[in-house]
Amino acid sequence: MQLGTCYYPEHWPEAQWEDDARRMAELGLTYVRVGEFAWSRIEPEPGVFTWEWLDRALDVLHAQGLRVVMGTPTATPPKWLIDRHPDILAVDENNQPRRFGSRRHYCFSSTVYREETRRIVTAMAERYGQHPAVAVWQTDNEFGCHNTILSFSACARKRFQGWLEKRYGTVKALNEAWGNVFWSMEYRSFAEIDPPMQAVTETNPSHRLDFRRFSSDMVVEYNRIHLDILRRLSPGRDIHHNYMGCFTEFDHYPVGDDLDIATWDSYPLGFLDQSRYSPEVKRYYLRTGHPDFAGFHHDLYRRVGKGRMWVQEQQPGPVNWAGHNPAPKPGMVRLWTWEGFAHGAEAMNYFRWRQAPFAQEQMHAGLDLPNATPAPVQTEVRQVADEIARLQANGLPRTQQADVALVFDYHAQWVFEAQPQGRNFLYFDTVLEYYTALRELGVSVDIIAPQDSIKGYRAVVMVAQAHVPEALAGELTQEQTPVFIGPRSGSKTVSLCTPENLAPGPLQALLPLQVIQVESLPDGVVEPVLLEGDAAGSVVRWRERVVTELTPLLHFDNGDGALFRHGNAQYLAACVDGDTLRNLLQGFLGQADIDTTVLHKGLRLRRLGNWLFAFNYGQDKVQFAPQGQCLLGSEEILPADLAVWQMDSEA
Amino acid sequence: MQLGTCYYPEHWPEAQWEDDARRMAELGLTYVRVGEFAWSRIEPEPGVFTWEWLDRALDVLHAQGLRVVMGTPTATPPKWLIDRHPDILAVDENNQPRRFGSRRHYCFSSTVYREETRRIVTAMAERYGQHPAVAVWQTDNEFGCHNTILSFSACARKRFQGWLEKRYGTVKALNEAWGNVFWSMEYRSFAEIDPPMQAVTETNPSHRLDFRRFSSDMVVEYNRIHLDILRRLSPGRDIHHNYMGCFTEFDHYPVGDDLDIATWDSYPLGFLDQSRYSPEVKRYYLRTGHPDFAGFHHDLYRRVGKGRMWVQEQQPGPVNWAGHNPAPKPGMVRLWTWEGFAHGAEAMNYFRWRQAPFAQEQMHAGLDLPNATPAPVQTEVRQVADEIARLQANGLPRTQQADVALVFDYHAQWVFEAQPQGRNFLYFDTVLEYYTALRELGVSVDIIAPQDSIKGYRAVVMVAQAHVPEALAGELTQEQTPVFIGPRSGSKTVSLCTPENLAPGPLQALLPLQVIQVESLPDGVVEPVLLEGDAAGSVVRWRERVVTELTPLLHFDNGDGALFRHGNAQYLAACVDGDTLRNLLQGFLGQADIDTTVLHKGLRLRRLGNWLFAFNYGQDKVQFAPQGQCLLGSEEILPADLAVWQMDSEA
Amino acid sequence: MQLGTCYYPEHWPEAQWEDDARRMAELGLTYVRVGEFAWSRIEPEPGVFTWEWLDRALDVLHAQGLRVVMGTPTATPPKWLIDRHPDILAVDENNQPRRFGSRRHYCFSSTVYREETRRIVTAMAERYGQHPAVAVWQTDNEFGCHNTILSFSACARKRFQGWLEKRYGTVKALNEAWGNVFWSMEYRSFAEIDPPMQAVTETNPSHRLDFRRFSSDMVVEYNRIHLDILRRLSPGRDIHHNYMGCFTEFDHYPVGDDLDIATWDSYPLGFLDQSRYSPEVKRYYLRTGHPDFAGFHHDLYRRVGKGRMWVQEQQPGPVNWAGHNPAPKPGMVRLWTWEGFAHGAEAMNYFRWRQAPFAQEQMHAGLDLPNATPAPVQTEVRQVADEIARLQANGLPRTQQADVALVFDYHAQWVFEAQPQGRNFLYFDTVLEYYTALRELGVSVDIIAPQDSIKGYRAVVMVAQAHVPEALAGELTQEQTPVFIGPRSGSKTVSLCTPENLAPGPLQALLPLQVIQVESLPDGVVEPVLLEGDAAGSVVRWRERVVTELTPLLHFDNGDGALFRHGNAQYLAACVDGDTLRNLLQGFLGQADIDTTVLHKGLRLRRLGNWLFAFNYGQDKVQFAPQGQCLLGSEEILPADLAVWQMDSEA
Numbered sequence A, B, C: 001m002q003l004g005t006c007y008y009p010e011h012w013p014e015a016q017w018e019d020d021a022r023r024m025a026e027l028g029l030t031y032v033r034v035g036e037f038a039w040s041r042i043e044p045e046p047g048v049f050t051w052e053w054l055d056r057a058l059d060v061l062h063a064q065g066l067r068v069v070m071g072t073p074t075a076t077p078p079k080w081l082i083d084r085h086p087d088i089l090a091v092d093e094n095n096q097p098r099r100f101g102s103r104r105h106y107c108f109s110s111t112v113y114r115e116e117t118r119r120i121v122t123a124m125a126e127r128y129g130q131h132p133a134v135a136v137w138q139t140d141n142e143f144g145c146h147n148t149i150l151s152f153s154a155c156a157r158k159r160f161q162g163w164l165e166k167r168y169g170t171v172k173a174l175n176e177a178w179g180n181v182f183w184s185m186e187y188r189s190f191a192e193i194d195p196p197m198q199a200v201t202e203t204n205p206s207h208r209l210d211f212r213r214f215s216s217d218m219v220v221e222y223n224r225i226h227l228d229i230l231r232r233l234s235p236g237r238d239i240h241h242n243y244m245g246c247f248t249e250f251d252h253y254p255v256g257d258d259l260d261i262a263t264w265d266s267y268p269l270g271f272l273d274q275s276r277y278s279p280e281v282k283r284y285y286l287r288t289g290h291p292d293f294a295g296f297h298h299d300l301y302r303r304v305g306k307g308r309m310w311v312q313e314q315q316p317g318p319v320n321w322a323g324h325n326p327a328p329k330p331g332m333v334r335l336w337t338w339e340g341f342a343h344g345a346e347a348m349n350y351f352r353w354r355q356a357p358f359a360q361e362q363m364h365a366g367l368d369l370p371n372a373t374p375a376p377v378q379t380e381v382r383q384v385a386d387e388i389a390r391l392q393a394n395g396l397p398r399t400q401q402a403d404v405a406l407v408f409d410y411h412a413q414w415v416f417e418a419q420p421q422g423r424n425f426l427y428f429d430t431v432l433e434y435y436t437a438l439r440e441l442g443v444s445v446d447i448i449a450p451q452d453s454i455k456g457y458r459a460v461v462m463v464a465q466a467h468v469p470e471a472l473a474g475e476l477t478q479e480q481t482p483v484f485i486g487p488r489s490g491s492k493t494v495s496l497c498t499p500e501n502l503a504p505g506p507l508q509a510l511l512p513l514q515v516i517q518v519e520s521l522p523d524g525v526v527e528p529v530l531l532e533g534d535a536a537g538s539v540v541r542w543r544e545r546v547v548t549e550l551t552p553l554l555h556f557d558n559g560d561g562a563l564f565r566h567g568n569a570q571y572l573a574a575c576v577d578g579d580t581l582r583n584l585l586q587g588f589l590g591q592a593d594i595d596t597t598v599l600h601k602g603l604r605l606r607r608l609g610n611w612l613f614a615f616n617y618g619q620d621k622v623q624f625a626p627q628g629q630c631l632l633g634s635e636e637i638l639p640a641d642l643a644v645w646q647m648d649s650e651a
């Protein structure tokens, strides 16, 4: 449990560096990230390197015992490089270049930029790979930020054709996999295939899905360029990449497989404002963020990092980039920090040390005010540092496997973006609703990928898992692990076609039923589900018609079955509202012998080893008294406050 | 009264064809459309034709007695053709090509594509023009789908200049007709004239109107390429084109003049979702569609087809392309089918035989499930087939001229798109409101073009008939046919200018009044119309100030006249809400001696010869007992059900 | 106090000109604007001038004693000129040309167009510079209409680089001023700098601000081309440009500095429809316009014209260009006309004499109907002319300095467009809210630029004055003039960076406080301000956290200070709703010893010398009886009516 921050020595007079470093150390910080946007200061002219200022900055930080996270500066190639090689720029779906002037102005497929990346990363790693201050490397910064994964450049077109050839072998196989016969979309060679762009109406969804997969693989390839160099020139250092919240444009699992740690950038208030929650929900959590936003991502990135997770950027005050930017309620920065640790974070790093007085992010708060005086939030950071120091005397617990696994799949997101069928159906939001229902029941959750084993879990939950791998279906059948399956699962083959045996495809081995019709419903249409004729919940947005011999547990208003059970597996043939979902999952978990309790509004629990954390995101004072010894806080938890108990029982 | 479907043998294993054909015949289907997207299978390489599979497919269908509707495959030129001639692609108003990857990726003006069309249609007609299975031809597919009428290509620019020269003779005449002096927009030659695109602000509305007319004429020319070949090589076969619903981008009348039958593609639920009806209306009719959607189009396309009308694609279940895609209420597919016949359809063909498991429309339901088992809807189709068989024993009635003619004009749509004056004023929706008011009064309606004679009609209704041809005004004056004229009628010359005598232009021969001012009102502004000081209805969206010697029948709140009558003609100087409109039209029809009755919500009647149909789109059970013999159903009509009576009286 | 209109002889048969001129004179009009869109009639072929028709038109007007306002025709270069020099066209931010077909299709930076402008203006001035009918010149027409200030053309890029070099001297200074180190955005030379366009995400806000300043300066330069020629060839004539309402894309003050008169085009109903007022407000003022729209602009343009202001285009009926276009309530055209005079207008000119029957503005009402008969509004114009004639017998008063100055700054608008921080924060609307609050208190207001002296004012109000010039801060400190400062004032340096001493920057000399955090709040979040614990108003949209030794006058709900006072200066650290703002300003003005009274809804007062005008925009009859002699109207003011008193006291 370490604290840290992000620092840009190039933004400040050198005279200020030493005082900054000293105050960081005094505040209890360990990690300091530097370097990730500094290319124009490292190489101000082509081939002319000016390392000296960065050498001195590292020395200053090192002298205070701070550990440096060194970022490669590839998110911001300088103007001279773009002017020399304009084909570095990505091209948007309107066939326009995405020009210099901000950041991330490069195409992952660009051969020139891959070469330039090798050049600058090698130079940096040669200079600092063995530097005693450098503890960790960060590759680039926030891959995909500002929707930069997809590029429709000539380079991308060429690589896409090669990627397709590798995947399908023959163009005939591709035509069959995509169903290109449909509208005479058949190709005679891979060289005929363009990215899906500027078409008259929607392109083949299989075409779009493969372009998403290809684009995601380009990120994997691009990240490996960094890794190969850093592994070689800076052995023994951990390498991470800082992912973002609510971001699904590339598959994070394979990128994470190559890294040592998954880190992510957590801005609870900014993300709430940008989210699709109702205005009422947004007002209620205005200065706390939604109680499941950070938790969900901690759990997701713990999986992406194969157990190792950091927050590389933690919101310390108002940000600049959301539509509206309120300030965290006093206490929330401490709460978010502890919540990260509760979910397994090894380090919680605040972005940024000092608010910049210039350029795009001058309205983004830091731990320091622009005038180099401490912002009030430093008292919360100080408090966390003190609390960690006190608690670690008796040893800190470590993350263990949770009882419940929730499946999250980037490819399912792409499938339903390519073919939503209902405008209000969103994969990410749907999974998040399931997460919320589980968390409102007091359950700790592991997020798993569809390719993962479910061994050790006492219950598995999935929803809209478009393509269910045979292995997952097989393991579920073999292990008889209780599984709750939401609508649209198993509805697609790996090529985004309808399975020969219809949905839920391979899950029919678990549950003998077939989906023969689906309906999407506009917002405002709310239809009942019935338990023996009585209202038992509300259907919204999505509804399926199922044929089966099974006796339904719940019915729709027309008598069709809505919820089915077979052995330990349940299938819900609709989207339902939050209360309904929580009730159904509580029933399911009960059958799986997992304890649940409906928590007070805004309260969340999290087990970490034999510690139990309780976080109060709500506006009420909450009483909560588990069986255990209170380590932090008390049985009365104020809004924006937390409590920690050492529990009598394990897990 | 025939049933049919759409079949894509190229999508399925050949081994399945025979079973499909047999089951179609057994279900009571007559027509099967094939071929319209099959170019890449017919000519997989330039000049290499592979007819054999299609020969065999036709043989299989023929063997079951099915009659083939053969579509020309020009809606989907293959990739090799586009790569050879990229100038086939249409160009959008942002000067971007509309690329390959879906369908309809061609410019109607493209000289190359016209030549290619001649080549492929000739080849197809040579092969199948005399084939015994081929009963009917379809040209292309859904001209204009995905907004593909307008193209701003170099070809379009060139042809537009020629079209203008033909229309105006001299550029001076054009400058005067458009009023180009206004902002120094005068041209010195036709070669200076561009399509209206990328201008700083709105271009001259007369310029835009002529570009719409030109673009519409390109469709007529393009369709004739097909017709010339098919008439020559496949004599004796009817030729149709399948138009769409709610589509006004080209003038359907002249295209229809060249064809034998007008067919259209009816998707009541998809169109309701895309419509501008209120959320309440959309919820009420969620699984039935709006009760006037299909009827309006049947009546419109009966006119386009000069009396001969089919539905070529009838929705059989949920579709894939609307924002939300619910399933038809059980009974509705039967209801829609009978409603088509009641409005004069010769054939009702379901789209499609089997739901595709791949590509863009894999979520579009068919009569078969993707796994080649019947969808539940087949029982409704079977029921209609049985009912027709039973009823036709005594002879089926034929469409007769209705009492009431409602004018619909594609050019008026373009006029008010070019110059709406109020953002919420929409020509199509306004005419549809008038249609609804008439139909809620139990009246059967013929839709006529403004160039049509009104002979034989007992009443004529028009609204927003921007340009009133002299002939129509003259015939109305001469015949003294009762006519109800809504606002904005006669407000424009043929060139989209203000008439010298102001609105309603030539209608002043009928009604001595002048419109000297118009107002458009935002949604939410509702103002009363008064009958001798008492509220008599509500004005919305549009209001006119009239000078006249006539004594108004109704007044606005400021004392100005709102409704005027002179002889058999009435003029309404405002848009009014639905209830007001129904009341006013009921009064008007009463004066024209036409019986009306305000129907129960969702009920619609339709006369076909001496049969009277009643269709219940509503959610209530309705009692309805006309004077006649009940042929189908009963006096109690359930929701999603219908009844048919043989009436004592004619018409 | 003169009346006038706009006339296009080129639109009408020459035979009609004399009757038109005679009727204008009889109606009481003095000024007639001609020529501003007539280039294609003046020079129909390159170099071929046809002055004769315009000579005759001027003679006809002159014969009736009318005074001509001659417009240069540069807003509408003809097609032949564009085809010869396509680089005249502006380029939009998507890198697309803004083509011919409407008007204003030129780039202010275009070297070719500047040359062409010199040519045509010289020709016109040589022809008419000494013409006895020509009393006034107008340069071009509505600079910036249709968002035409910004152009991203090659010419603009080149001139922008030169402009930057002139401003910063060295690229190093520019990099520092903009903070380009932030994301490696540093440039090595001015030649590397592009306009801010097509970037991946937001460009540096300082970059955007300077591009706005540059683009504004191009307007100044372009306008001077006209002035240099007209001053030389038409000495003794006043020169004006007709600005628009609600328009902030260029800095109007320096353009005005070069002119003799500032005129503007006042369309109260069109602007209300396009405004961001709530639907309720829009319905209430549907046919009157908002009561502060015209007044605000009169006061603003009086400053732009250094005391000399006209309305060059006054709405006389429904317009064509708003989303919805209602008609003015009878009486409003007279009210608007008198209101213009009350705020200091020298002339009120109606747009246009006769409604055109063709082209883009055929639905725009005029004083005449298209058929050359008077529209009913002429009776109101006649009434004003008569009233002026009656009142001027005793001499007309002149504008004097108001008690209260409100600061308006175009650069502040650009700062907050570049960096709004809250989506619902709009500078223009915020200043207008302050104006409304002052006017609801019965106060007459002068609008001043931030570079103006505040000498003579008894109170100064500013809000969101992003960059406060040292001179203004200094004068406020020295004069101890009571000043009310709204949020975000002094929050930026001239380069759009955070001041070293934080906000409110140089105003800290007046008020010892610092803003250390800001919050933007979504619509719907309403938080109280408290006076000794009791509710005293509502915070919306914006809230600041202030550190200071001062005792707050008001608090936020968390105990932080909301309103501060030090000496004669007050600082409000939030946006508040309209009622709250009016209360706070009433308190402030009371302390400044300025009389206020809360007026009846829709009533507005205006002092002009010793006359007091009262205008009733509301829907109620209002009683209003000041101490004075009633010159016009009475103590009971009907809706859409006004009254004028000669007051006993001066100002």
Ligand SMILES: [Zn+2]
Pocket (backbone or CB within 6 Å): A142, A265, A313
């Ligand atoms: Zn970040």
Ligand SMILES: [Zn+2]
Pocket (backbone or CB within 6 Å): B142, B265, B313
């Ligand atoms: Zn279709």
Ligand SMILES: [Zn+2]
Pocket (backbone or CB within 6 Å): C142, C265, C313
């Ligand atoms: Zn104007």
